[in-house]
Amino acid sequence: MCAIQISKAERTRLSIQKAGRQVLSERGLCVPINELAAAAGVSRANFYNYFASAEALFDSLIVDAALELNTLIDNSFEQISDPALRVANGIRHYCLRAAADPEWADFMLRFALTQSKLVAVMEKSLLRDVRLGVQSGIFRLPQSQEIMVVLMVGGAVLSAISAVRMGLLSAEQAGQQTAELVLRALGDELEHAQEISRATLTTLD
Structure with missing residues (x-):
């Protein structure tokens, strides 16, 4: 090739x-x-x-920091219908990226939840899958809490990335544990959350 x-x-x-x-x-x-x-x-x-300015550079970095990875993750979901598995896989891939690209991880840790443009990028895919989970009965949460759910999951992922960067957990451990906790917080059953968070991970092309 x-x-x-x-x-x-x-x-x-x-x-x-x-x-x-x-x-x-x-x-x-x-x-x-x-x-x-x-x-x-x-x-x-x-x-x-x-x-045109340092701000324009920063804006491009903010969007690209998540957009490229989110696109790869979304493309890997073509054969996956379970929204819980989609959420779990996304979380796990973010942790793996943190281990593979420390500069990316540090950038995300510093700026991710303080910039609305990046939150909007993260929200697009995550909110779609959360809504699918609610519709299918896997997740249980009112629509009025959707924005806080996106921020909660984002905060959990950043905490996992921090654990990876500090050497407290491996990327695999951080991803699996965070995925299970997030699924449980969204209302998933314990056994399903445990199974999904440890399922074979999709590959990114």
Whole structure:
């Protein structure tokens, strides 16, 4: 299979994003353009060819931080109808990503639940599966609590990511335990939640 070729412009954009993610994770949002450009190995003028401001770079990072992974997870669900299994698999994949990409994990831990754009990305897939679970009778919760459910699950996932980054649990342990606890909180039966959280994990293409 041939490797996917990307243009020089796209490589530069990805390089700026990678450097920006690291710098912003370490320093927060008040970082001058000069420092972001230097970290990426580009000139200030070239930086502006890709992002109009540091805020624009940050916005792209916030959305991409979850959107790419969520898309891969969603694509792996094509043959899965059980909404509990979909929720559990999503949680477990986030934990595995945290172990595989520490910079991504640190970025998520610092900014995930403070930015509405990222919450909106996470909400799109999670809320769909939660609603399917309610409709099928697996989950038990009133519609008025949907937004808090999304934030609760997001908080649980971030706690699991933190446990992985601190070395308290392996990515597999954190993912399975968090998935089981979340499913139980949503109203799933204990035996089903335990079985689902330990089921064979979907692969991401």
